[in-house]
Amino acid sequence: MVLQQSSVAGGAGMFPGVAACRPGPRPAAKAPMMAKQEREADDEHEEEQRQAANAEELRRGPWTVDEDLTLINYIADHGEGRWNALARAAGLKRTGKSCRLRWLNYLRPDLKRGDFTADEQLLILDLHSRWGNRWSKIAAHLPGRTDNEIKNYWRTRVQKHAKQLNCDVNSKRFKDAMRFLWMPRLAERAAAQHQHHRQPSPSLTPCIMGMPTAAPSSSSGLMMLDTTVSNSSSSCCSPSSAVTSSSLTSESAHDDGARHAAAAAEPVLTAPADDDYWGAATTMQQQQNDHYDFWSTASALQHLCTAGAADHHFQHQVAADHDLTGWVQGFSDGGILSGSSSDNLWSLDDIWRMQ
DNA sequence: AATTGGCGCAACCGCGACTCC
DNA sequence: GGGAGTCGCGGTTGCGCCAAT
Numbered sequence: 092m093v094l095q096q097s098s099v100a101g102g103a104g105m106f107p108g109v110a111a112c113r114p115g116p117r118p119a120a121k122a123p124m125m126a127k128q129e130r131e132a133d134d135e136h137e138e139e140q141r142q143a144a145n146a147e148e149l150r151r152g153p154w155t156v157d158e159d160l161t162l163i164n165y166i167a168d169h170g171e172g173r174w175n176a177l178a179r180a181a182g183l184k185r186t187g188k189s190c191r192l193r194w195l196n197y198l199r200p201d202l203k204r205g206d207f208t209a210d211e212q213l214l215i216l217d218l219h220s221r222w223g224n225r226w227s228k229i230a231a232h233l234p235g236r237t238d239n240e241i242k243n244y245w246r247t248r249v250q251k252h253a254k255q256l257n258c259d260v261n262s263k264r265f266k267d268a269m270r271f272l273w274m275p276r277l278a279e280r281a282a283a284q285h286q287h288h289r290q291p292s293p294s295l296t297p298c299i300m301g302m303p304t305a306a307p308s309s310s311s312g313l314m315m316l317d318t319t320v321s322n323s324s325s326s327c328c329s330p331s332s333a334v335t336s337s338s339l340t341s342e343s344a345h346d347d348g349a350r351h352a353a354a355a356a357e358p359v360l361t362a363p364a365d366d367d368y369w370g371a372a373t374t375m376q377q378q379q380n381d382h383y384d385f386w387s388t389a390s391a392l393q394h395l396c397t398a399g400a401a402d403h404h405f406q407h408q409v410a411a412d413h414d415l416t417g418w419v420q421g422f423s424d425g426g427i428l429s430g431s432s433s434d435n436l437w438s439l440d441d442i443w444r445m446q
Numbered sequence: 447a448a449t450t451g452g453c454g455c456a457a458c459c460g461c462g463a464c465t466c467c
Numbered sequence: 468g469g470g471a472g473t474c475g476c477g478g479t480t481g482c483g484c485c486a487a488t
Contacts, residue, residue: 153456153482175473187473192457195475227476242477243455251453 150184154193158183162190163198196237203235207244209281215241216249216269216277 150158165181171194174187183190207215211233218229224245226238233241253260256268 151458173473188459188475189457191474197456224477238476239456246478247454 149186151189154185154197158185159193159198162194166194192239196239201235202237207236209277209284211236212244213274213277213281215244216274219245219249220266220269 161181161183165177165183169177169180171177171191174191176187178185178187178190181190185193214233215229218232222228224242226242226245230236230238230241250260252268252273253262253265256265258264258268
């Protein structure tokens with residue numbers, strides 16, 4: 092198979108990355124060019140001349156459309172791997188490393204494009220809480236997404252939120268915020284998306300189903316959500332529970348939704364004692380196997396937020412339990428509360444209004 | 447209209463792990 | 468065993484875009 096520039100310039104089709112995301116090649120990096128000129132000017136140093144020659148041979152900076160096509164066509168014919176040899180054989184004046192990166196992060200035909208879905212964001216938050224900055228490991232659970240993409244998402248979006256809240260992204264406070272505020276809202280949004288499409292997320296369902304289940308016990312010193320309850324006809328839970336959980340178990344969506352709703356209605360709270368809140372919780376989840384799962388946590392926590400909004404005593408207790416009092420105040424002070432943009436998942440104002 | 451500053455993201459870099467001879 | 472080459476990961480950089488001023 093040989094791709095021609097005209098066949099991919101529009102960006103559609105098998106290789107959406109080619110020429111689709113850049114209007115044109117960007118200028119090469121400045122520093123190497125400067126170094127090259129300096130070296131060429133010095134005839135007395137053979138070593139430097141050799142380096143200059145190497146620098147001249149190897150291109151750096153943004154990839155051109157022609158280079159993309161060369162790489163794509165070569166891999167289509169010969170397969171990937173042995174990147175240094177590949178770069179030479181394909182006639183690309185690039186390091187094997189650069190070729191590999193370009194292929195894996197941009198040219199691979201199975202790459203997804205566009206913003207992360209709520210499902211994916213939720214999964215990233217959850218997996219990062221378990222594994223930290225193990226981007227490649229996290230990416231392995233998000234089909235079509237690259238570690239680089241996820242890393243960028245974390246650095247730009249998540250850390251931005253932490254910055255807005257004036258707290259460290261690794262702090263307990265921020266982890267609590269993710270757990271109690273962001274993830275429930277994402278779960279809600281994911282459920283809304285699923286309802287709109289009337290199906291669970293096809294790409295993520297296997298990953299979600301592979302998530303460990305079980306609740307941390309109250310004796311662990313961690314928050315416990317006791318979801319071991321009888322079926323209920325209550326339907327007060329967030330829309331996330333019924334739809335998303337249908338992809339988790341063989342139970343009917345109705346039963347599961349009712350279970351989650353009941354779970355949310357009778358939470359048992361104990362204060363977290365461990366600074367590594369999520370990590371410890373994850374460990375506990377892996378050790379135990381009660382009636383608990385990730386989605387029920389998210390939906391139940393969302394319910395806590397919404398139910399708590401109507402009950403000032405409850406608000407106070409939750410805030411006190413989780414050291415959120417001053418921080419919630421900080422939302423107001425920082426002006427975050429004032430906005431109700433649907434894009435701002437941190438808006439407590441929205442949550443309070445949902446009562 | 448011009449300037450500025452923040453944001454998002456592609457690409458690069460350094461380093462450790464792995465493989466092969 | 469060890470040295471060279473290669474690969475893969477996580478951190479960082481730099482540039483284009485765009486909204487705010």
